[in-house]
Each structure stands twice: as C-alpha cells, then as structure tokens.
Amino acid sequence: MISTTPKGDRRYAILGTGALGGYYGACLQRVGLEVHFLLHRDYQHVREQGLVIESADGDFTLPVVNAYDDVAQMPACDVVIVALKTTQNHLLSDMLPPVVKDDGVVLVLQNGMGIEQEVAQLVGSKRVMGGLCFLCSNKVEPGHIHHLDYKQITLGEYLPDYQPGGLTQRMRQIADDFERASIPITLAEDLLLARWQKLVWNIPYNGLSVVLDATTNELMADNSTRSLVEQLMGEVLAGASATGRKISDRFIQTMLDYTEKMTPYRTSMKIDYDERRPLEVEAIVGNPLRVATAAGTDLPLISMLYRQLKFLDMQNRRFNTD
Ligand SMILES: NC(=O)C1=CN([C@@H]2O[C@H](COP(=O)(O)OP(=O)(O)OC[C@H]3O[C@@H](n4cnc5c(N)ncnc54)[C@H](OP(=O)(O)O)[C@@H]3O)[C@@H](O)[C@H]2O)C=CC1
Ligand SMILES: CC(C)(CO)C(=O)C(=O)O
Incomplete structure (x- = not known):
C-alpha cells in the first residue's frame, strides 16, 4: 500500500475508478495524497500496471496505485468520493459504511439531483457533501483515462432537505487538496x-x-x-x-x-x-x-x-x- 499521508493530510477513497474518479484520484495521488481506488473490470490490470492519464494538461502515469476490488479490503478514509454512474448507486448501501471514517465525509461527484439525500440515509446527513464537476473525460481502455477538457469542481455541504449549508472548514480543507492537485474549486453556500x-x-x-x-x-x-x-x-x-x-x-x-x-x-x-x-x-x-x-x-x-x-x-x- 502506498501510504503517503503526513499528519493532517486526508486519506481519499475513490468508489468507481472511471473517467471522473480515475482522473481526479490520479491527480490527488500525483501531488502526494494517499488515495485508495475501488476498481471493477480492470482491477487486475490496474493492480499490475497502475493508471495512465492522457490529458490536455499533460499526460502522466502512476505505475503503482492502491487498487481494490472489494471495499472490505480498503482502509477507512476521510473523504470517500462517489464516482460510479448513478445507475450503480444501489451498490452504495454495501460499499459506503466500511470505507468512511466516523468523522469522514462522502463526497458525491455524480451528475443529477437527489443523490446526497440517498447517501445521507446510509451514512447520516452530517457526513455528506456534493460536488458538481465541469469535466470532459472518458475511460478509453483498462486503466487508461483520457481527459479532454475542463476540470473545475463546485463543492457544497449537504444539509437535510437541501437547506443551504454555508461554507465550512472541511470544505476548505478538501478544496485545498484539490487545488494542490491543480483542480480549480468553487465553494457553494447552497448545494441545491x-x-x-x-x-x-x-x-x-x-x-x-x-x-x-x-x-x-x-x-x-x-x-x-x-x-x-x-x-x-x-x-x-x-x-x-x-x-x-x-x-x-x-x-x-x-x-x-x-x-x-x-x-x-x-x-x-x-x-x-x-x-x-x-x-x-x-x-x-x-x-x-x-x-x-x-x-x-x-x-x-x-x-x-x-x-x-x-x-x-x-x-x-x-x-x-x-
Ligand atoms: N466523465 C465526465 O467527464 C463526467 C462525469 N460526470 C458524472 O460522474 C459520474 C461517473 O461518470 P464517469 O466517470 O464518466 O463513468 P465511468 O463509467 O467512466 O466510471 C464509472 C466507474 O464505476 C465502475 N464501477 C461500476 N460498477 C462497479 C462496481 N460494482 N464496483 C466498483 N466499480 C464499479 C466502472 O467500472 P467498469 O467500467 O469496470 O464496470 C467505471 O470505471 C456520473 O454520474 C457522470 O454523470 C460528471 C461530469 C463529467
Ligand atoms: C457539462 C459536462 C460536459 C462537463 O462540463 C458534463 O457534465 C457531462 O458531460 O456530463
């Protein structure tokens, strides 16, 4: 396992290492953050060969990543990024509980509406945030992601019934991690x-x-x-x-x-x-x-x-x- 988390740094999990999760997770690992990737069909390939990111901002390869095909093997993380297609979200009830720390947060980076509400039912509303990704990325081959354009994320806290959550310390901390990885972040006071x-x-x-x-x-x-x-x-x-x-x-x-x-x-x-x-x-x-x-x-x-x-x-x- 690549354990690079100095004191104070957050440990990340990526649930769904596809076009979006693979890209952002790789960017975070590249700048030294500890990232754990849940894979599916290309688990074996990525475990052996890592991830390749072909990007408009410059290509890079991570020859070794923390790859898993089972959440039960993953360590509990501070920030758990949900990057499955929403059509697979029925899997979250099994996936989320073991991988999110008691004081951790689940960050839903999927498109659409209402997912945070579903996630809050699984982990409690205090442990949910949402993010909107302005990203054009595709997974083109096993372990190979092609980032075409854009990458910025808007982050927001989730509160029950999507009441505006304001700006919080943990939002700023996560934003700092992404900005360290050259991902521009906007903080939204109102996720809805x-x-x-x-x-x-x-x-x-x-x-x-x-x-x-x-x-x-x-x-x-x-x-x-x-x-x-x-x-x-x-x-x-x-x-x-x-x-x-x-x-x-x-x-x-x-x-x-x-x-x-x-x-x-x-x-x-x-x-x-x-x-x-x-x-x-x-x-x-x-x-x-x-x-x-x-x-x-x-x-x-x-x-x-x-x-x-x-x-x-x-x-x-x-x-x-x-
Ligand atoms: N791609 C983009 O540029 C953008 C995407 N989004 C949103 O982000 C979300 C993710 O999209 P995107 O990354 O494009 O989709 P992808 O299909 O590229 O990624 C989803 C990943 O989830 C994996 N997965 C599926 N089932 C499982 C499972 N049982 N266990 C572990 N992993 C699993 C898939 O693996 P496998 O393929 O091996 O089954 C795949 O790698 C969507 O909501 C999308 O709308 C938002 C903005 C931009
Ligand atoms: C708007 C866009 C292209 C990201 O900028 C997107 O969200 C998508 O393709 O789903």
Whole structure:
C-alpha cells in the first residue's frame, strides 16, 4: 500500500475508478495524497500496471496505485468520493459504511439531483457533501483515462432537505487538496442551487444528444435544436425557482456560450447510449422533474424528454446481453 499521508493530510477513497474518479484520484495521488481506488473490470490490470492519464494538461502515469476490488479490503478514509454512474448507486448501501471514517465525509461527484439525500440515509446527513464537476473525460481502455477538457469542481455541504449549508472548514480543507492537485474549486453556500445550475447544461444536452443522435456542436449549429436547448434551459430555471432557487436568465446565455467554446462533445449520456449501457435518466432528468412537480410546477418539455429517454433506455437495456 502506498501510504503517503503526513499528519493532517486526508486519506481519499475513490468508489468507481472511471473517467471522473480515475482522473481526479490520479491527480490527488500525483501531488502526494494517499488515495485508495475501488476498481471493477480492470482491477487486475490496474493492480499490475497502475493508471495512465492522457490529458490536455499533460499526460502522466502512476505505475503503482492502491487498487481494490472489494471495499472490505480498503482502509477507512476521510473523504470517500462517489464516482460510479448513478445507475450503480444501489451498490452504495454495501460499499459506503466500511470505507468512511466516523468523522469522514462522502463526497458525491455524480451528475443529477437527489443523490446526497440517498447517501445521507446510509451514512447520516452530517457526513455528506456534493460536488458538481465541469469535466470532459472518458475511460478509453483498462486503466487508461483520457481527459479532454475542463476540470473545475463546485463543492457544497449537504444539509437535510437541501437547506443551504454555508461554507465550512472541511470544505476548505478538501478544496485545498484539490487545488494542490491543480483542480480549480468553487465553494457553494447552497448545494441545491449549484445542482440546478449544473442541470441547466445536463438536461438539454445529455437528453437531446440521445434523442436526436447529436453532438453538442450539432445541437448548437441548427436553429431549431438550439432553440429547443434554450427552452429546456428555461424549464430548468422554472424548476429551480419552484424550489426557491433563483437562477438569472443570463445564466442561459452563459451556458450556451460555454458550449459553443467547447470542443465538439459527445455527452456522457450519449456515450452510454451508444455503448448500450444504462442511462442516468433518473438522476439527471427524473429526479429534478419530480422535485419540480412536487413543488407545483409543470415542466412539459422536460417531461416529454424524460419519457423519450425512458423509452430509449428500456430498448437499449433489452439489447444489452452483458
Ligand atoms: N466523465 C465526465 O467527464 C463526467 C462525469 N460526470 C458524472 O460522474 C459520474 C461517473 O461518470 P464517469 O466517470 O464518466 O463513468 P465511468 O463509467 O467512466 O466510471 C464509472 C466507474 O464505476 C465502475 N464501477 C461500476 N460498477 C462497479 C462496481 N460494482 N464496483 C466498483 N466499480 C464499479 C466502472 O467500472 P467498469 O467500467 O469496470 O464496470 C467505471 O470505471 C456520473 O454520474 C457522470 O454523470 C460528471 C461530469 C463529467
Ligand atoms: C457539462 C459536462 C460536459 C462537463 O462540463 C458534463 O457534465 C457531462 O458531460 O456530463
């Protein structure tokens, strides 16, 4: 085991060493933090050969990492990063309890909404934080991650019912670790607001990329689809507003500009669809839709997108023989 944690440093666990978890975990280990990686199909490969990160910021290799295929073998950690696809979150009830220290924290870095609430039921709400990752990364081969663009994270504390959690000492400590690893961090006082803001991007682009078989640049180049993107973004703002979170209309333009500057991108949901993997429909579209509906607001375009995605996901799962 590589034990590099000097006094005061936090020990990290990465649950799901894929595109996101593998990238951030490797960045943290590279600057000397102690990181423990839970792997799945490429466990043997990574145990023997480590991780390769091909990155827009410079490639690097970690020939030796702390690799596990069973949480029971992992040490209890201060920060446990959840980086599975949300479609695998049913595994968390077994995975989390042994690996999070009594005074540790589970940091949910997945896309979507409502996951912190589920995690709080497993480990208690005092041990949960959320993060929104503006990252374009793919796992291209066993133990090989290709980081294409962006990397910043917005961090927020979770409190029951997503009451704003303010800024805390442990947020600053985790932010320091990531910044040491050259990952820019924004600290959010209100995690729910930050989650809605991220969904302004994910709901239209992830959803439409699957339904319309398109990349981000294709969605932006056509007037009809660009308008659909904008209308869907408007509905996300309405959902946020129904839960008491105001996002200014100008934010829509910011997200459109951000996407126009992005390298043409096949969204993560589109990659999952093409690879015939389960889609994160419930976390990214279903949960926010249900939250808005419960708060008394109809989101008709998002509701239609949700049903279309459910249909395509169900068809896709029928073909998946894994
Ligand atoms: N990739 C990105 O750029 C971004 C991703 N996100 C979000 O981050 C989350 C993770 O996405 P991403 O990293 O792309 O997904 P990946 O599929 O690349 O990573 C998920 C990892 O979980 C592993 N896994 C699955 N089942 C198990 C298991 N039983 N035990 C241990 N590990 C397991 C998979 O291993 P195996 O493949 O071997 O089954 C895989 O390596 C998602 O919610 C996504 O929406 C958010 C922003 C950007
Ligand atoms: C917005 C983006 C591309 C990260 O910046 C993302 O969240 C995704 O692909 O799921």
